[in-house]
Amino acid sequence: MDQLHVLLQILAQGVSIGGVYALVALGFVLIYKATRVLNFAQGHLVLLGAYLYFFFAVELNLNPLLAIVISSAIAAIIGFSIERFLLRKMLGEPLLSIVMLTLALTYIIRGSVQILWGGQYLALEGKTIFPNEALILGPIRLGYPYVGGLAASLVIVGVFTVFFLKTRTGIAMRAVANDQQAAFAVGINVFRIFALSWAISSVVAVLGGVVFANIFGGVNINFESVGIKVFPAVIIGGLDSVPGAIVGGFLLGILESIAKLYLNPVFGGNFHEVFSLLIMLAVLLIKPYGLFGTEEIERL
Amino acid sequence: MPAGVFKTRYEDEISYIKYPIHKVGLTILILFLATYPLLVSGNPYYVGLAVKIAVFFTAAIGLNILTGLAGQISLGHAAFLAIGAYTVAYLSNNINVLGREPLLTLPIAGVVAVIAGLIIGIPSLRVKRLYLALTTLVFQYAVLYVISNPRWENILGGGWGLSVSEPSFFGFKIPLKYRDIVFYYFTVMVAFILAVLATNISRSMIGRAWKAIRDRDIAAEVLGVNLFKYKLLAFMVSAFYAAIAGGIWAYYQGHVSPEDFDLMLSIDFVAIILIGGLGRIVWGSLLGTFIVVSVPEIISVWVLPALQEINPAYAGMLPPLREIIFGVLVASFLLYESKGLVELLRKIKEYFRLWPFQY
Numbered sequence: 001m002d003q004l005h006v007l008l009q010i011l012a013q014g015v016s017i018g019g020v021y022a023l024v025a026l027g028f029v030l031i032y033k034a035t036r037v038l039n040f041a042q043g044h045l046v047l048l049g050a051y052l053y054f055f056f057a058v059e060l061n062l063n064p065l066l067a068i069v070i071s072s073a074i075a076a077i078i079g080f081s082i083e084r085f086l087l088r089k090m091l092g093e094p095l096l097s098i099v100m101l102t103l104a105l106t107y108i109i110r111g112s113v114q115i116l117w118g119g120q121y122l123a124l125e126g127k128t129i130f131p132n133e134a135l136i137l138g139p140i141r142l143g144y145p146y147v148g149g150l151a152a153s154l155v156i157v158g159v160f161t162v163f164f165l166k167t168r169t170g171i172a173m174r175a176v177a178n179d180q181q182a183a184f185a186v187g188i189n190v191f192r193i194f195a196l197s198w199a200i201s202s203v204v205a206v207l208g209g210v211v212f213a214n215i216f217g218g219v220n221i222n223f224e225s226v227g228i229k230v231f232p233a234v235i236i237g238g239l240d241s242v243p244g245a246i247v248g249g250f251l252l253g254i255l256e257s258i259a260k261l262y263l264n265p266v267f268g269g270n271f272h273e274v275f276s277l278l279i280m281l282a283v284l285l286i287k288p289y290g291l292f293g294t295e296e297i298e299r300l
Numbered sequence: 301m302p303a304g305v306f307k308t309r310y311e312d313e314i315s316y317i318k319y320p321i322h323k324v325g326l327t328i329l330i331l332f333l334a335t336y337p338l339l340v341s342g343n344p345y346y347v348g349l350a351v352k353i354a355v356f357f358t359a360a361i362g363l364n365i366l367t368g369l370a371g372q373i374s375l376g377h378a379a380f381l382a383i384g385a386y387t388v389a390y391l392s393n394n395i396n397v398l399g400r401e402p403l404l405t406l407p408i409a410g411v412v413a414v415i416a417g418l419i420i421g422i423p424s425l426r427v428k429r430l431y432l433a434l435t436t437l438v439f440q441y442a443v444l445y446v447i448s449n450p451r452w453e454n455i456l457g458g459g460w461g462l463s464v465s466e467p468s469f470f471g472f473k474i475p476l477k478y479r480d481i482v483f484y485y486f487t488v489m490v491a492f493i494l495a496v497l498a499t500n501i502s503r504s505m506i507g508r509a510w511k512a513i514r515d516r517d518i519a520a521e522v523l524g525v526n527l528f529k530y531k532l533l534a535f536m537v538s539a540f541y542a543a544i545a546g547g548i549w550a551y552y553q554g555h556v557s558p559e560d561f562d563l564m565l566s567i568d569f570v571a572i573i574l575i576g577g578l579g580r581i582v583w584g585s586l587l588g589t590f591i592v593v594s595v596p597e598i599i600s601v602w603v604l605p606a607l608q609e610i611n612p613a614y615a616g617m618l619p620p621l622r623e624i625i626f627g628v629l630v631a632s633f634l635l636y637e638s639k640g641l642v643e644l645l646r647k648i649k650e651y652f653r654l655w656p657f658q659y
Contacts, residue, residue: 115617
């Protein structure tokens with residue numbers, strides 16, 4: 001393969017992984033938009049989703065699609081409870097306390113997953129949704145799990161876009177995100193919307209976990225690292241913008257795979273992981289509201 | 301005889317220790333710290349635990365100054381510890397005699413970290429709150445990347461880390477038999493001096509400037525506080541404390557590796573200051589350190605053996621169990637006593653002062 005083929009191949013893979021990042025970033029932005037909480041536990045909800053899917057599909061030997069439905073239902077309940085029993089009590093508390101609470105959640109989720117399933121790699125044993133072959137598109141070879149992951153991400157993102165544009169609840173959620181007081185005044189139950197945002201965001205995270213598990217053919221405690229990667233994605237796209245999260249997710253996937261190919265040999269080690277964070281730092285310094293975020297005019 | 305403590309001079313009014321009971325308390329504390337190794341009859345486990353608490357306490361003071369006093373959120377405190385620890389490790393291996401003197405290498409580690417703190421502090425003028433937390437997160441990962449990079453393995457040791465040569469004081473090597481005791485006295489002394497220093501900084505003009513920035517930066521600027529200068533100063537002081545702690549820890553452990561300084565350590569420090577009390581730089585940091593350091597030890601010494609008696613397979617459960625209990629502990633503090641242990645103790649004291657009346 002010549003240089004161009006390698007580049008195309010890497011780009012295609014970056015786009016596919018970017019789909020998963022977009023999904024996780026979407027969940028993250030949903031919570032931030034509605035409740036202004038920076039959820040550090042998003043990656044751990046992904047981790048939990050992957051393990052829930054593993055539990056229902058492999059350990060209980062259910063149909064993969066049924067397993068996805070049950071995992072999503074459990075995720076919705078977990079997300080709802082997190083908001084209802086933890087974060088609602090933190091309204092008006094300083095920012096650091098709220099950040100720390102989501103960090104405490106990461107400890108609880110990771111510890112529970114380790115106690116229930118151990119920390120090692122667990123294979124899905126044929127319970128994947130996508131066939132384990134490769135799609136050949138001219139010069140590019142792409143495994144079906146990647147293609148399927150990308151397709152699934154696009155479908156989920158599409159469904160949520162329609163949900164936000166067309167349904168009553170979706171419009172109410174946008175109203176709350178836009179102006180809490182005004183939404184309250186026109187009779188929207190803001191607390192219900194908060195709880196709903198957490199529930200939806202958890203479901204999205206769990207679906208991201210399922211796609212991740214399918215791409216890697218198994219589950220692993222390291223899936224949590226996607227929670228850190230989601231920060232560059234949402235900062236590049238704009239913290240409070242749903243389209244921004246999606247664009248940011250794909251951009252991050254592409255940037256990371258290019259950095260892996262070209263920059264890792266130059267700088268050594270896992271430079272691609274730091275590279276995306278450095279890009280985030282640059283964006284933070286130059287354009288903190290990202291590509292599509294709301295510009296907050298502020299004295300420096 | 302006066303019925304109470306009355307102040308007749310201005311020095312009494314501004315002095316830090318105002319009441320006789322506090323003098324008694326301080327004397328008892330110093331006596332306790334001086335005789336602690338005797339009280340536990342030199343048991344290496346308990347002496348080691350005290351060293352760990354003193355080291356974490358020193359670093360926690362640094363973060364409490366930055367976050368509690370100056371109001372700047374940091375998720376990269378462990379990176380400053382790493383800088384201190386690696387500086388000490390590098391000096392101890394590469395400089396023949398003087399590199400083994402903690403009294404010389406620790407200040408150098410502090411200076412290196414102060415320079416790093418200066419660089420990390422620069423974005424703080426432009427980037428605030430949430431975004432600042434993310435900036436410090438980048439710093440945390442960048443430092444971890446640098447110290448674990450295989451490219452610089454011959455300098456920084458890569459993933460395996462560096463070993464640290466045994467320290468010596470003024471050319472005298474520590475006999476292995478007394479290693480723990482010497483480390484105990486040295487660490488506690490350093491922690492004590494740095495704690496007194498921190499208290500005095502917080503009472504000085506610098507400390508008041510930090511508090512003004514924390515409470516309302518615009519108002520502080522109007523009052524004539526140079527925001528850029530004092531924010532940078534907070535980062536530098538915080539980095540200095542962390543680097544001293546990291547350096548001592550490196551000598552005590554005899555080895556440093558990247559995984560000692562991961563994000564979880566940074567989170568531990570944030571938990572320490574939140575559990576202890578934000579802005580309560582000495583007592584808050586001390587109580588928080590006690591809880592965060594000793595709870596995992598209690599689990600591994602008492603809870604785990606009990607679990608193992610029920611089923612030997614539970615032996616591997618220590619790390620996850622520790623994580624769950626730590627998470628629940630932090631969450632319950634945030635939910636039920638968000639001002640920390642210091643505030644809780646004050647409430648208890650107030651309850652007994654008024655007992656049996658309500659108010």
